[in-house]
Amino acid sequence: MIRPAWKTKRSSNSHIMAVPASTAAQIAAAIRKFDPALARTIREVRAALRARFPTAYELVYDNYNFFVIGYSATERPSDCVVSLAANAKGVGLSFYRGADIADPHGLLEGSGSQNRFIRLPDGAEKLARREVATLIDLAERQAPAPMRRHGRNVVILRSVSVKQRPRRLP
Numbered sequence: 001m002i003r004p005a006w007k008t009k010r011s012s013n014s015h016i017m018a019v020p021a022s023t024a025a026q027i028a029a030a031i032r033k034f035d036p037a038l039a040r041t042i043r044e045v046r047a048a049l050r051a052r053f054p055t056a057y058e059l060v061y062d063n064y065n066f067f068v069i070g071y072s073a074t075e076r077p078s079d080c081v082v083s084l085a086a087n088a089k090g091v092g093l094s095f096y097r098g099a100d101i102a103d104p105h106g107l108l109e110g111s112g113s114q115n116r117f118i119r120l121p122d123g124a125e126k127l128a129r130r131e132v133a134t135l136i137d138l139a140e141r142q143a144p145a146p147m148r149r150h151g152r153n154v155v156i157l158r159s160v161s162v163k164q165r166p167r168r169l170p
Contacts, residue, residue: 023060023155023156023157024155026062026157026160027060027155027157030060030062030067030160031043031067033067033167033168034067034086034088034167034168035088035167035168035169038086038088038090038091040123041086041090041091041120041123041124042067042084042086042091044123044124045084045091045093045120045123045124045127046069046084047124048124048127048128049069049071049082049084049127050153052071052127052136053071053081053147053153054152054153055147055148055149055150055151055152055153056071056072056073056081056147056153056154057071057072057073057074057075057153057154057155057156058070058071058153058154058155058156059071059072059075059077059080059156059158060155060156060157060158061158061159061160062159062160062161062164063159063161063164064161064163064164064165065087065165066085066086066087067085067086067087067167068083068084068085068086068094069083069084070082070083070096071083073143073144073145073146073147073148074145075154075156077158078096078144079143079144079145080096080143081095081096081136081139081140081143081147082094082095082096082136082139083096085117087165087167088165088166088167088168088169089169090119090120090121091119091120091123092117092118092119092120093117093118093120093127093132093136094115094116094117095108095115095116095117095118095135095139096114096115096139097114097115097139097142097143098110098114098115098116098117098139099112099113099114099115099116100142101116101135101138101139101142102138103116103135105131107131107132107135108135118132118135
């Protein structure tokens with residue numbers, strides 16, 4: 001069972017109370033649940049996507065099946081351009097509207113009506129490939145809302161499921 005990250009704090013009247021840990025601490029704790037090599041890949045891909053989308057809203061979900069960070073122009077999940085998605089088997093890059101992206105190199109996987117993805121066994125190295133960078137650019141162009149021109153990255157912890165699949169392979 002996964003428990004929320006908590007820290008203790010003394011209130012003004014010297015009672016000890018539990019308060020939720022910071023968003024950064026909760027995200028770090030979620031990533032630490034993965035095998036160390038996979039956790040490193042998640043951090044590398046996240047850093048690359050933050051550099052690519054410096055003004056994006058990072059929408060973080062630690063759900064039953066996947067740990068997901070969506071990169072969106074707004075606080076709305078439906079405005080996500082791409083998402084980092086990780087489970088015990090690996091890391092992928094999900095394209096929210098991937099079915100509508102021209103993919104001449106056949107990199108996108110999936111057969112749903114909307115979503116497509118790319119597996120990232122090499123982590124951020126694959127993101128740097130010209131073909132993948134082009135897909136990300138196309139995804140951004142077709143997004144319903146443009147990224148902000150100015151400002152900083154905003155991280156929003158959207159949900160944490162208490163019950164989760166194991167984040168490490170047996």
